[in-house]
Amino acid sequence: MVTQTDFNSIQPAWCPGCGDFGILNALKKALVKLEKKPNQVLLCSGIGQAAKLPHYLKCNVFNGLHGRGLPAAQGAKIVNRDLTVIAVGGDGDMYGEGGNHFIHAMRRNLDITLLVHDNRIYGLTKGQASPTSDLGMKTKIQPHGVSNTPLNPIALAVSQSCSFVARAYSGNIEHLTEMIQLGIKNKGFSLIDILQPCVSFNKVNTHAWYKERVYDIQSQDLHYDPTNMPAALNKSYEWGKRIPIGVLFEGKRETFADHWEVLHGKPLVDQSIPEEAIQDIINSFL
Amino acid sequence: MSKPFDYTIAVGGEAGQGMLTLGLLLTKSLLKAGYYVSTLQSYQSRIRGGHNYFQVRVSSEPIHSMISRIDILVALDKNTLQLHCDELTADSVVLYNQERMQTAEVCGATLGLEISKLYPAAKSKEVLANSIYLGVLAALMQCPLSAMKSVITRTLAKKGEDIIRQNYAALDAGWEYLETQLAWKEKYLAPVPAKAQASLTVHGNQAIALGAMAAGCKFYSAYPMTPSTGVMETMAQFMDQTGVVVEQAEDEIAALNMVLGATYAGTRAMTGTSGGGFALMVETVSLTGIIECPAVIVNSQRPGPATGLPTRTEQADLEMAIYAGHGEFPKVVLSPGNHQDCFDLTRHAFNLADEYQIPVIVLTDQYLADWFTNVKPFDLSQVGIKRGKIVIPDSDYIRYQITEDGISPRGIPGKGEGVVIVDSDEHTEDGHLTEDLDVRVQMNEKRLRKMEALKQHMLMPEVIGEGDECALVCWGSSYGPCLDVVRALQARGGAISLIYFKQVWPLDETRISSLLSGYKKLILVEGNATGQLGHVLRGSTSICIENAIHRYDGKPFLFDELQEQVAVRLEVK
Known part of the structure; x- marks a missing residue:
């Protein structure tokens, strides 16, 4: 029986009070609930405070380049579908430097889960604007305030029929754990955008700020249907006084592996190319 | 014994006119019949219009290069006549469609064909004209029609018997017409060489892909980029037989990072690109160095900087490949110069990548990527897969x-x-x-x-020739032209050898130094302007090769021109 301590690793080097702790905790809980063992899990990341998370959770780790966690995660999943592959990074890593990969990972639709620690600021480089920073937020680099419109990852994902789109809040670990579980269970590309305060640099989107605003869209009285795309797209623009968290969209569709017959049998890593096949191919050039 | 021959046939026209089809049919037929063949494809970066040409050199002796003269020019448009006029000689002939071009107002002899009269169906189906030209060419050289028919059957197998029959008829019509033209009949007589062996019709990109398959590569991810795309196409063409997954990435950065995810998870994987795409991968090459995952990267070079000449050839990425990536870490750069080495070195690249857990770069270029010549069927019994620790x-x-x-x-x-x-x-x-x-x-x-x-364990350069007088020093695709020049000069009594580097990094300083210092004179032959191998050799051995021949006009070295350049330098001494 796997327990949370089986996933313990080295001590995190995050700021005290950082939202990352909550996310790490929730991820461990989700993996235990799903009865995954450390050697069955692969965490892929790039660079940033969030991208250090894989070191703090015992499992297989591919901690690559800034913005490039997703391509590595997809390469690994293609060749070994037995691995539970999770990509993790911040808003800068996944929506900025790696934005192109995020878009195409949704299209490719491999069975992987993406956790974005969306703190709407650059932490590791000490407080510059991120792709999701609020308009007008002042930083050392943007002394007159951010002038670029913040990226709306949820609307982007819904508009691209992303297989599974959820938003969670690092201050609500129970709900976040459930979202991660659902994301991992979903057959296809799952985005979980996690609202998270940066206690050191983001003085706007604080715990108190979020607590006042977030509400669970799955509350029974709301009768929200995450399979209704126009409704989901509409909902993805709700931001400000009230911020919905929960499963915002389910765009279930054929996965990458469904399309590739060669991926239906044993994992690619366990397959070889028969010499007769290569000989036949060479002979076809005679 | 029959008279030796050496003819170059060029087919030129606008993109989309079918010159590629005609060039390929001709190449395959000549190889099938048993001739010694070498080709050059030159195309513009456009899908329709412009000027493209396909040259096929056919000889009674083994050849590994092209020459600057055209003996038979098939002009599918007027532009072709104007652009290749200078390459024609008094003995050359121009074939053209009289119904399209009233005269071939050029230099030299012309042979106007009334395509639709020769085979009326060709009027509505222009592609049939290709088979007519093929028939005319066959008759000019007295090349056996059976080889052409078997290539047509294979190429058009999917189009059905009617189409094949029509093409046969067009081929016969071309042949029969030429037989009536007594002035031309047998003018370019080319009997099939007696000693020729079976040959694969593969270009460099296909040879690399075959090497990757033989190495057990199960995942290929790349972003299309001329002239490397042929590797990806070949991997995809045979995916049902090999079970390889070919994924077109959103960019080259993703391509190499996906490859690393795949090799991390235990599979052999590869990517391919050209200079610009490789430049994007450079940070990931460095990642490969520190995470110690294997990666095989093909860089099929084209002239830069930046977009440069997208469809032409150059050898100017050598130093970028060797020094790719920030920080210091081991890597290997291999530089095949012929199809056998494309196949062998790709397999070797996978073994090195696995055994040493490093990036291995295979450098080719547009000329080699698109080059057809006689290639002995690849032998799989030599294949050893070494996965390392x-x-x-x-x-x-x-x-x-x-x-x-x-x-x-x-x-x-x-x-x-x-x-x-x-x-x-x-x-x-x-x-x-x-x-x-x-x-x-x-x-x-x-x-x-x-x-x-x-x-x-570096692959030492191949040395061809004996003596200590003079050696040409080359790497990659300059091998073919250099080899032909060295053989020709040797035949004329010249004391000259060839040193062909198939591994350009890393170099064993001691052995390379002793090899190079064994010659009185060295001449560097590189398809770039600055002498990049020269820099690397100087850095590794302190030997400075001052005598250098460069080419950077987007074309490969041509046999006759290079021979001239080398001969001048030999006499100078």
């Missing part, structure tokens, strides 16, 4: 164990109780990021120790 990770497995040879046992994630941790940060033996500077030094030294074994 792969292990099942047990519960106390660590990825970066410090070892004497610098190579750590490579665990495959998910295959054992342990976990496999790789990190782009400097890391401890267990793979976690560290800022312990002593560990940094140990890890850096561990990685760089692999360089020593790589040098010891």
Whole structure:
């Protein structure tokens, strides 16, 4: 029986009070609930405070380049579908430097889960604007305030029929754990955008700020249907006084592996190319 | 014994006029019939219009290069006449469609064909004209029609018997017409060489892809980029037989990072690109160095800087390949110069990548990528797959164990109780990021120790010829033209050898130094303007080769021109 301590690793080097702790905790809980063992899990990341998370959770780790966690995660999943592959990074890593990969990972639709620690600021480089920073937020680099419109990852994902789109809040670990579980269970590309305060640099989107605003869209009285795309797209623009968290969209569709017959049998890593096949191919050039 | 011959046939026209089809049919037929053949494809970066040409040199003796003269020019448009006028000689002939071009107002002899009269169906189906031209060419050289028919049957197999029959008829019509033209009949007589052997019709890109398949490559990810795309196309063409997954990435950065995800998980994987795409991959090449995952990267060069000449050839990415990536880490750069080496060195690249857990770059270029010539069927019995120190990770497995040879046992994630941790940060033996500077030094030294074994086991240059007078020094696709020049000069009594580098990095300084200093005179032949191999040799051995022949006009070295350039330098001494 796997327990949370089986996933313990080295001590995190995050700021005290950082939202990352909550996310790490929730991820461990989700993996235990799903009865995954450390050697069955692969965490892929790039660079940033969030991208250090894989070191703090015992499992297989591919901690690559800034913005490039997703391509590595997809390469690994293609060749070994037995691995539970999770990509993790911040808003800068996944929506900025790696934005192109995020878009195409949704299209490719491999069975992987993406956790974005969306703190709407650059932490590791000490407080510059991120792709999701609020308009007008002042930083050392943007002394007159951010002038670029913040990226709306949820609307982007819904508009691209992303297989599974959820938003969670690092201050609500129970709900976040459930979202991660659902994301991992979903057959296809799952985005979980996690609202998270940066206690050191983001003085706007604080715990108190979020607590006042977030509400669970799955509350029974709301009768929200995450399979209704126009409704989901509409909902993805709700931001400000009230911020919905929960499963915002389910765009279930054929996965990458469904399309590739060669991926239906044993994992690619366990397959070889028969010499007769290569000989036949060479002979076809005679 | 029959008279030796050496003819160059050029087919020129607008993109979309079918010159590629005609050139390929001709090439395949001549190889099938048993001739010695070499080709050059020159095309513009457009799908329709412009000027493209396909040259086929056919000879009674083995050839590995092209020449600057055209003997038979098939002009599918007027532009072709104007552009190739200078390459024609008094003995050349121009074939053209009289119904399209009233006269071939050019230099030299012309032979106007009334295509639709020769075979009326060709009027509505223009592609049939290709088969008419093919018939005329066959008759000019008295090349056996059976080879052409068998190639047509194979090429058009999917289009059905009617189409094949029509093409046969068009081919016969072309042949029969020429037979009535007594002035031309047998003017370019080319009997099939007696000693010719069976040949594969593969271009360099296909040879590389075949090498990758033979090496057990199961995942190929790339972004299309001329002239490397043929590798991806070939991998995809045979995916049902090999079970390889070919994924077109959103960009070259994704392509190489996907490859690393795949090799991390234990599969052999490869990517291919050209200079601009390789430049995008450079940070990931460095990642490969520190995480010590294998990666095979093909860079099919084209002239730069930036977009440069997208569809032409050059050898100007050598130094970029060797020095690709920030920081210091071992890598290997291989530079095949012919199809056998494209096949062999690609397999070798996979073995090196696995054994040393490093990036291996295979440098080719547009000329080699598109080049057809006589290629002995590849022999699979020579194929050995060496995966290196792969292990099942047990519960106390660590990825970066410090070892004497610098190579750590490579665990495959998910295959054992342990976990496999790789990190782009400097890391401890267990793979976690560290800022312990002593560990940094140990890890850096561990990685760089692999360089020593790589040098010891480097593929030494192939030396062709004997004596200590003079040697041409080349790498990659300049091999073919250099080989032909060296053979020709040797036949004329010249004391000259060829040193062909098929591994350009790393170099074993001692052995390379002793090899090069064994000659009184060295002449560097490189398809670039600055002499990049020269720089590398100078850096590794202190030997400075001052005599150099460069070409950077987007074309490969041509036999006759290069021979002239080398001969001048030999007389100068």
